[in-house]
Amino acid sequence: MDKENFFDRVFETARRIPVGRVTSYGAIAAYLGMKGSSRMVGYAMNASGDVFPPVPAHRVVNRNGMLTGKHHFPSPELMQQMLENEGVQVENDKVVEFKKLFWDPATAEL
Template sequence: MEDINFFDKVYQVVRLIPPGRVTSYGAIAAYLGTKGSSRMVGYAMQSARKAVVMVPAHRVVNRQGLLTGKFHFGGSTMQQLLESEGVMVKDDQVQDFKSLFWDPSIELAL
């Protein structure tokens, strides 16, 4: 399991995020054991865009539930995709973020 690259690990976790739910970069980083490198998660997302397998990066937001990366999505708006899944977004911020939050270290805790 540890043979894969850091980026791949991120992709795996992000892909496991259920529809209508969101998580934070730090949560993923922490789950991977590198909570200090939350930036790397975001950086991975950028690379995820060109990944062979599609990654629902729109379900990943920052600790505030703010769509910091919407600008990088290009064309379609991250917000649009989230709302399409039932996630209410207002002013680039996820509404009821706390309730929609999906923590891999808990949901995948085993």
């Protein structure tokens, strides 16, 4: 697959997410200059399980901090489990302190 050029951008950005932090699809999309393609970011994450190294898709949630992609994991409860394992408190399928744990790739230091 050579057309993973688009996905690769999303993957690299997603891998830059620090542990214990989370970000939104729109943040990644906007950072890559594809603000309108926020859906494509999630679509790319769908292929994240087919690439290497693995992408921490569990740190990527929607703008509301909701674990919208948990259903796409090997186990729907795995996503929340890993987040809590990293110190991210999750409740009702959404990050509690999302606003506080929110990580923006644009404000991230190299």
